[in-house]
Amino acid sequence: MQHLIHDISEADFDVNQGGQVEIIGWLYQYYNTEPKDLAFKKRKYSESDIPAVTQLFTPDWIVKYMVENSLGRYWIDVLQAKGDQRSESEIAENYQWHYYMPEAQQSEKVLVEIAAAQPDLTKVKLKDISLIDPAMGSGHVLVYAFDVFVQLYESEGYSRRDAAKDIIQHNLYGFDIDTRAFQLAYFALCMKAREYNRRFLTLNTRPNVFDIPEYSDLSATDFEELVTSDTQRSNIACLLDAFHDGNSYGSLIHFSDSIDWQALESITEIDFKEQQLSFDTIEMENKKTKLKEIIEISKLLCRKYTIGVMNPPYMGSGKMNDVLGKYVKKHFPAGKADLFGAFMQRLRMFVSENSYYAMITQHAWMFLSSFEKLRQTLTQDTLINMAHLGTRAFEEIGGEVVQSTTFVSKKQSLNDYVGTYERLINFNSQSKKEKAYLTAVRDQSVDYLYRTNQANFGKIPGSPIAYWVSDNFLNAFKNFDSVSKHFESTGRLKTHNNVKYIRYWWEIDSENDDWIVLHNGGEYRKYFGNEIYVVDYSKPAINFYSAHGGMVGNNSAYSGITWNLITSANPGFRLKEANLPNSSGAPTIVPSSHDNADLLSLLGFLNSNVCLKILNVVNPTLNTNVSNIMNLPYPYTKVNTSNIVKDCVSISTIDWNTFEISEDFSGHPLLSHIADDNLSIWYYAMVLTNQCAKNVPIFQLWGVK
Known part of the structure; x- marks a missing residue:
């Protein structure tokens, strides 16, 4: 209580400044701190851990960015379709949407495409517009969307009192797996409605927010005596199977086959009043009540919404429990690498054609090969705007590991659409990013605002969302061969027991020839070095590796290039001698057997600033894998720097040997x-x-x- 009174600013409690939802969100996140810390120590998260480890309160300005550029943009489309002659900026300014970013000027071809695919917006009524947040947490997005909807209703002549009731009934929807989060969101929306309509709490109107239920005690056989058709039987089995693990799946639950809702609802309407009261009839009434709840929520999970907005939960596939992991792999294969990827697919499924969806996610999906299929799916739609946040987008998360991006897409394919991108990664705090974004809204000539056609992303292998690159950069991939044309991976050695089979060289008798140098990563070094590990290469050891599936690839007879898979900064590329193995921590490439490629010139290129700039585009993460290198453009016939690189290797070798950890060290x-x-x-x-x-x-x- 002392921290609550003294550590939280008084302004955060001020409803007029948005303090109502802010303080609810922060208190909820604080409540989850201890269980989150305990869960992070686990190898895999249990079902009960999921709410704590995936809840992260979204900064207020990012919520406003997402809502204004999705819901606000849709309403501007409606107004202009109805004949409003004002520009986007003028309409946004009228509503005081400070975070609304006007789109770039489009070609006549794109405008024709938009008009051809656009439904008749002149008939859209405010009650027709629905906004879904499928991972609502304490309701931050929904509460701000409520305020925006009030503006829209007032502009159409509604009173605030009538608007509040209609918004709760028709416009806002949310789901979560955490009962406490659901309760807070429910409370926040009721209080928001009460702010505009003092009689709201007496109207018997509930917000359309839901706690995804879990009924592991129900099965289709429980309703066997009420079922009258095979369709009912299969539909009930389908629903109950999904909600058996509802607290794991949450709003990822969806049904690919058509469900006969009317037939299912008829089961819940069967009346037992005429029968003799018994424990069996009481139990059946309880089961019917549960089934009715499942049907109600399932129908909402299957419907289409006008707008989707969310901050999805984050959880790497390695941390998922078996139940969640299998479900995500089966139903969301493109996003299976992380839970946020699965929710990105799911949000897209929630919205109808030609509508908008917005979210804030980790930026890994923009670049990593594990999300390439997800990028292909998402770029079927049109990226309207992106604020690329980078690190420190959330004040409570420090360091360089968590990097974020927030964006708005339209569920419509426009091949030549020019999107707008704000590159905010160089602003090193949450407040500075917000200020920079607002500056870009007012002055779109700032040097960190980019406009590009998303078709350009496909010109780079892996299709990273590289919105900031120049035409010369794109042409390099078109004009030059990739490294993979002339080099190949050696695979890697996996011992399945590193403690037993890998040593430092000084731990082994120098007369023992069964141990050979193993490239296994190490500190940042260029050209040569990090030869401190040895691996048991005796016949019994090799047999053990092979028996356990550990021998992948082989020791190439060619010299190669190796580097550290994981770095804290820039990768350093080094020469690797022939016939020496490497682990997964030191990816390695060698000239193809049919190729006489210049290994040394490539080594020089990989260690150059030019290569570093390219890598920062195709993979701006701390991991540099083989595919990142193999996809690089390299003018191998036009550049010969072998002699310069030989000198670099020689200097680096001399430097390495001046340290005692080198086997060739003789004296300082x-x-x-x-x-x-x-x-x-x-x-x-x-x-x-x-x-x-x-x-x-x-x-x-x-x-x-």
Whole structure:
């Protein structure tokens, strides 16, 4: 309570400043802090962990960005279809939508395409517009959307009192798996409606927000005596199977086959009043009540909405429990790498054709190969606007790991549409990003605002959402061969027991030939180095690796190029000698067997600033995998830098050998000019015999510290 009073700004409690939903959201997130910390320590999350680990309160300005550029944009389309001659900016300014970004000027061809596919918006009424948040949390998106809807109703001549009732009944819908989040969202919407209509709480009108139920105790056989057709029987089985794990699936639940809702509802209407009251009839009434709830929510999960807005839950596939993991792989294969990817697919399914959906997600889907199919799905629609946030979009999340983007898409394919993108990644705080975005709205000539045709993304292998690249950059992929044309991956060695089979070289007798150098990652180095690991390559060890499926690829007879899979900054590419294995932590490529490609020139290119710029486009993450390198454009016939790179390798080798962790270390260069009679006994015993790392315990015997 002391922290509540002293640590939270008084303004956050001010309803006039939006404090109502803000304080509810922050309190809810604070409530989840302890269970979230406990869950993060687990290898996999249980069903009960999912609400805590996936709840993250969305910053207020991002909510306004998403709602204004989706719901607001749709309403502007309606007004202009009805003959409003004002521009987008003028209409947005009239409603005081400060976060609305006008679209770029489009070609006549695009305007014709839009008009041809657009339904007749002149007949749209406000009650026809529905907005869904399928992961609503404490209701932040829905509450702000409520305010925007009030503006729209007032502009159409409604009173605030009548608007509040209609908005609750017709316009807003939300789902969550967390009962407490549902309760808070329900409360927040009721209080918002009460703000505009003082009699609202007496109207017996409930918000259309729902806690996804889980009924693991129900089965189709429970209703066997009420079923009159095979259709009813199969439909009930389908619904109950989905809601058996409702708290895991949430609003991901959907039904691909058509459901006969009328037939199902007829079961819930069967009356037992004429029968003798018994425990069986009471139990059946309870089961009917549960089935009725499932049917009501299922119908809403299957309908189409005008607008979709959400901040989806984040959870890597490795953390999903078996139930959720299998469901996501089966129903959302393009987004299976992370739960937010599955929800991106699901939100798209919720909205009708020619409507808008907006979300804030991690930006990994824009670049990683594991989300390539998801990108292909999403770019079937039209990216209208994106605010690329990068790191520190959420004040409570520090560091460089979590990088975000928020965007608005229209569910319509427009091949030549020019989207607008605000690159905010270089602004290093939540408040600075917001300020920069607002500046871009007012002045669209700022150098971090880009406009591009999303068809350009397909010109780059893997189709990353690289909105900021130049025409020269795109032409490089068109004019030059990819690295994969002349090089191939060596695969990797997997021991299935690294503790037993991998050592530092100084831990092994130098006379033992069964152990060979293993490239296994290490510190950031270019051209040469990090040869500190050895792996058991005896016949019994190799047999063990093979028996457990660990021998992938082979030791190439060619020299190659290796690098660290995971880095804290930029990747460093190094020469790898022939016939040496590498682990998954050190991806490696070698010249194709049929090719006489210039290995050294490629090594120089990979370590150049030009390559770094390209990699920052195709994969601006901390992981650099083989496919990222193989897809790079490389003018291998036009560039020959072998002699320069040889010098770089030589210098890097000399540098590596000046450290004691190098097997070829003979002495530190700073000691090379000291007379022999002045060298210490430690130098003679340890350095010249190259036994430093092997005999560290002996130092204590000699008094060396």
